[in-house]
Amino acid sequence: MRFCIICGKPTDELFNNMCKTCYINNTELAEVPDRVIITLCPECFSYMFRGRWIRPEDPNDLYHVVHEATLRNLSTKIRYKAKVIKSMDLEFKRPYKITPYKRGKFSAVLTVEGVAHPKVGYFKKVYGFNIEVQWRLCPTCFKVKAQVEEAIVQVRASGRKLDEGELLRIRNLVENLLYKVYEEEGRSSLVKVEMDRHSGGLDFYFASKRIARYIASNIQKEFLASVKESYSVIGGEMTKERKKITISVRLPPFKVGSIVLYKGNPILIKDIRDGRIYAMDLGTYKLMKLGFKEAREIKECEYKRERAMVLSILDNEVQVMKLSNYEVMEIPLRRRPLWIKEGEGIDIITVDGKHYIIKGILGSE
Numbered sequence: 001m002r003f004c005i006i007c008g009k010p011t012d013e014l015f016n017n018m019c020k021t022c023y024i025n026n027t028e029l030a031e032v033p034d035r036v037i038i039t040l041c042p043e044c045f046s047y048m049f050r051g052r053w054i055r056p057e058d059p060n061d062l063y064h065v066v067h068e069a070t071l072r073n074l075s076t077k078i079r080y081k082a083k084v085i086k087s088m089d090l091e092f093k094r095p096y097k098i099t100p101y102k103r104g105k106f107s108a109v110l111t112v113e114g115v116a117h118p119k120v121g122y123f124k125k126v127y128g129f130n131i132e133v134q135w136r137l138c139p140t141c142f143k144v145k146a147q148v149e150e151a152i153v154q155v156r157a158s159g160r161k162l163d164e165g166e167l168l169r170i171r172n173l174v175e176n177l178l179y180k181v182y183e184e185e186g187r188s189s190l191v192k193v194e195m196d197r198h199s200g201g202l203d204f205y206f207a208s209k210r211i212a213r214y215i216a217s218n219i220q221k222e223f224l225a226s227v228k229e230s231y232s233v234i235g236g237e238m239t240k241e242r243k244k245i246t247i248s249v250r251l252p253p254f255k256v257g258s259i260v261l262y263k264g265n266p267i268l269i270k271d272i273r274d275g276r277i278y279a280m281d282l283g284t285y286k287l288m289k290l291g292f293k294e295a296r297e298i299k300e301c302e303y304k305r306e307r308a309m310v311l312s313i314l315d316n317e318v319q320v321m322k323l324s325n326y327e328v329m330e331i332p333l334r335r336r337p338l339w340i341k342e343g344e345g346i347d348i349i350t351v352d353g354k355h356y357i358i359k360g361i362l363g364s365e
Contacts, residue, residue: 015117024123029114032127039134042100043141044187050074051139055185062098070108070131082114086122089113092131110354136348138248140189141221143207144211147191150244151212153204155219155288158226161200166255170202177218180210209245216247221275224251224295228295253300258350261299262290267359282349282356285337304350312343318357320348330354 001010004019006026015023039048045062046053047069054072055056056065089111096106109129113124136144149249155170156162162170171193182188196203207211222226224305229246254260256267262279267288271278277290277298290298308320314332318340331348332338339359349356 012191013119015120019178020120023117023120023125027126029079029080029082029085029116029123030110032074032075032110032112035130035132036070036074036077037134038073039136040065040069040100041138041141042135043145044138044185046187047072048136050076053163057174057183066098066131066133069211074110074129080114082112083118084115086113086115087111091139093128098133098235101135103135104131106131108336112126127219136188138146139199141187143144144156144187144189144191149191149205150189151206151209151246151247153206153212153216153247154220154247155204155225155249155251156196158203159252160253160255162184162202162251162254167202172225173219173222174204174215177215178211180216196302212245212328216249218222219249223251224277224292225252238250252295252298253312254298259301259305259310261301261351262288262294263297264305266349266356267302268349282351284335284359302349306319306348306350308348309348310344310346312342313340320346320357322348329355331357333357334359 001012001091002014003010004014004022005017006022007019009019009022011019013020014201016027018026040046041053044055045065045109046055047057047065048054049069051200054069056068058064068088069282071088074090075088091109091111092108092307096104098104108172110127111124112127113122115122142148143150157166178188189206189211191205191207193204193205195201204212204215206215216227219225226249227236228250230246230248231243232246252272254269256271258271259266259282260269261267266282267279268282268300269277269279270323272285275292277295279288280286281288281292307323309323311319311328313336316336318331318333318336320331337359340357344359347358349358
């Protein structure tokens with residue numbers, strides 16, 4: 001029989017001359033600092049770790065942000081004495097208050113579970129310490145606040161102005177993309193949006209080159225646009241220049257309602273969305289779907305559009321009267337759609353002296 005040097009209890013097994021209870025009470029699993037300082041961004045709630053800004057797992061919950069930032073920063077300052085660490089549980093002592101832009105200080109306890117001696121097994125130790133919260137804008141949020149522009153996305157249309165429908169679709173697309181970015185990253189880098197009156201286009205200013213490229217890429221895919229980047233030096237330190245990029249996004253010269261040539265045949269553009277062109281062959285009235293590769297074969301053409309009325313139908317020949325001068329003409333059709341009826345108003349499209357019939361202003365069936 002042996003005796004514990006702390007409590008004098010007789011025991012058959014000692015650990016460093018102590019019984020199991022005294023060994024646990026007098027053995028530390030770790031050395032925890034008295035104070036931990038964490039730095040948070042008051043706008044997006046990212047936190048600083050080893051000189052880098054980290055996006056938290058849940059940027060919408062400030063309590064969890066502080067919890068994550070504290071554990072991560074604390075882990076690099078702890079000196080572990082245990083042979084095995086099973087878990088570490090952090091708990092804030094009440095009352096605590098975390099307010100953006102205001103320095104805060106409150107107490108916390110860290111419960112460490114681990115093994116210091118293989119025969120003793122797992123046990124827990126509790127360590128108290130203070131947390132100091134400091135606030136500093138991360139680089140992206142600082143640029144947004146300071147209106148620092150790192151990139152411009154210029155959206156234009158080749159050889160024409162954007163119409164109201166295109167402007168609205170572009171704004172909605174960008175808004176939805178930025179909302180998605182905010183949901184994922186807890187911040188938006190959009191500085192401002194301006195309308196260019198001369199070109200009829202839109203200029204989006206961003207504090208992040210990465211987000212600007214993301215926005216430009218999605219506009220390109222949606223509208224089958226072309227993208228080109230250019231750079232300009234805007235300052236910086238002597239050893240490192242700061243560059244601003246301008247991303248030019250050019251929508252095609254055609255739009256919904258345009259008459260163009262595809263492989264030499266006139267087609268009507270009915271819709272442009274989801275990276276596809278939905279069109280109708282004016283000769284056969286067949287619908288077609290064109291991707292980015294096929295869109296390269298589209299050529300602009302000169303055409304004339306005139307309002308007319310159907311007078312009579314004989315097989316696949318339609319007699320029409322122009323409403324501008326009451327001229328009567330016969331137009332042969334390879335295929336006659338059911339919507340061509342006597343007395344109906346239609347549009348006559350003339351391309352290279354050949355006439356075609358479409359319905360309504362946009363030629364919708």
